[in-house]
Amino acid sequence: MAKRLFIDLDKCAGCEECTVECKCSYPYHSDNNGVLSLREWLHFQLICRKCEDAPCLNACRYEALEQLESDKTLKRNNLLCVGCKSCAVVCPFGTICFEIIPFLTFKCDLCEGRLENKEVPLCVGTCPKGAIKYGEFEEDLEKNRHKLGNVIAQVTSWKRE
Numbered sequence: 001m002a003k004r005l006f007i008d009l010d011k012c013a014g015c016e017e018c019t020v021e022c023k024c025s026y027p028y029h030s031d032n033n034g035v036l037s038l039r040e041w042l043h044f045q046l047i048c049r050k051c052e053d054a055p056c057l058n059a060c061r062y063e064a065l066e067q068l069e070s071d072k073t074l075k076r077n078n079l080l081c082v083g084c085k086s087c088a089v090v091c092p093f094g095t096i097c098f099e100i101i102p103f104l105t106f107k108c109d110l111c112e113g114r115l116e117n118k119e120v121p122l123c124v125g126t127c128p129k130g131a132i133k134y135g136e137f138e139e140d141l142e143k144n145r146h147k148l149g150n151v152i153a154q155v156t157s158w159k160r161e
């Protein structure tokens with residue numbers, strides 16, 4: 001069975017301890033915060049309520065947020081965003097990370113090509129909450145485990161009434 005990165009978003013405290021080693025592993029992009037890019041992506045997919053009259057869109061005076069026609073998923077345009085965090089303040093569900101940084105594009109490549117046999121991604125060892133793991137995880141919707149790409153994210157489900 002393929003090994004995957006597992007993130008428990010219910011446990012993640014947003015402390016950013018996990019980014020320490022991730023940053024160090026990119027000599028040409030030492031600010032890289034792969035976990036933040038992962039969290040933003042997963043939050044938009046799984047936590048965002050995809051509001052019809054989205055307060056975050058209305059709060060952004062730079063038109064940096066877009067809600068996709070197809071499934072109402074949010075996208076943030078790094079080059080338009082100035083990091084004012086107005087969207088994060090007005091979202092009633094805490095979907096948008098307060099740590100968002102404009103202009104820089106972060107990337108999690110799942111540490112591909114940098115793991116020797118039996119090694120685990122660098123962020124796994126630095127999360128003090130044990131919210132990031134690496135192993136043979138599968139999607140299990142009854143346990144609120146969702147597969148997105150090659151990542152399994154655990155987060156309490158919500159349903160539209």
Ligand code: SF4
Binds near residue numbers: 047054055057090
């Ligand atoms: S206000 Fe929050 S929950 Fe609603 S669309 Fe925006 S980010 Fe999603």
Ligand code: SF4
Binds near residue numbers: 063080
């Ligand atoms: S942080 Fe960026 S996306 Fe959010 S309101 Fe400000 S400019 Fe818009």
Ligand code: SF4
Binds near residue numbers: 033107109
């Ligand atoms: S898997 Fe690797 S690249 Fe991705 S966030 Fe963790 S340390 Fe960074």
